[in-house]
Amino acid sequence: MKTGRVMLVGAVGSGKTTLARVLNKEEAGAVKKTQAMEYSASSIDTPGEYVENPSYYRALFATSLEADAVVFIQDATRNRSIFPPGFAGAFAKPTFGVVTKIDHAQADVDRAREFLKSIGLSGGIHAVSAFTGAGMEDLRKILNWDESFEGR
Numbered sequence: 129m130k131t132g133r134v135m136l137v138g139a140v141g142s143g144k145t146t147l148a149r150v151l152n153k154e155e156a157g158a159v160k161k162t163q164a165m166e167y168s169a170s171s172i173d174t175p176g177e178y179v180e181n182p183s184y185y186r187a188l189f190a191t192s193l194e195a196d197a198v199v200f201i202q203d204a205t206r207n208r209s210i211f212p213p214g215f216a217g218a219f220a221k222p223t224f225g226v227v228t229k230i231d232h233a234q235a236d237v238d239r240a241r242e243f244l245k246s247i248g249l250s251g252g253i254h255a256v257s258a259f260t261g262a263g264m265e266d267l268r269k270i271l272n273w274d275e276s277f278e279g280r
């Protein structure tokens with residue numbers, strides 16, 4: 129089965145919107161802060177505030193029903209995780225982890241992987257840089273990304 133649409137969940141500034149653009153083979157460029165759920169054919173981009181504030185969890189669970197998979201984003205430069213333990217298990221969809229910003233001088237990919245392991249993903253963890261493109265082709269393969277969605 130192709131992954132029709134992925135929902136991206138992660139802290140404020142973790143790189144969700146930039147990742148969505150690069151998955152779609154758009155320029156990483158300068159992105160604005162995400163203010164509300166943003167739907168496209170290929171992704172549902174969420175504001176970081178939603179996962180940083182438990183009163184929004186229900187909105188995330190409800191919106192995930194419109195996605196084929198949920199991708200949890202951990203910024204490799206952050207020394208903490210905002211996900212509660214086992215969080216991925218609360219979503220009734222396949223779940224994957226993505227470590228972002230691995231190009232950054234302060235990136236610690238192993239630490240980021242450990243954070244993601246504690247949330248109980250059903251799928252794998254993948255490390256990428258939206259800036260250099262490192263890992264992006266592999267990520268498309270892991271998500272079984274449907275190329276027909278690109279640019280939509």
Ligand SMILES: Nc1nc2c(ncn2[C@@H]2O[C@H](COP(=O)(O)OP(=O)(O)OP(=O)(O)O)[C@@H](O)[C@H]2O)c(=O)[nH]1
Nearest residue numbers: 140141142143144145146162175176229257258259
């Ligand atoms: N070094 C590096 N910086 C990145 C990368 N991806 C994103 N960034 C930077 O991280 C910052 C936040 O990126 P966004 O894509 O806006 O993050 P977001 O998760 O959508 O943030 P919210 O919309 O506020 O929840 C921006 O300054 C990006 O340029 C990357 O692969 N490498």
Ligand SMILES: [Mg+2]
Nearest residue numbers: 144145161162
């Ligand atoms: Mg955003």
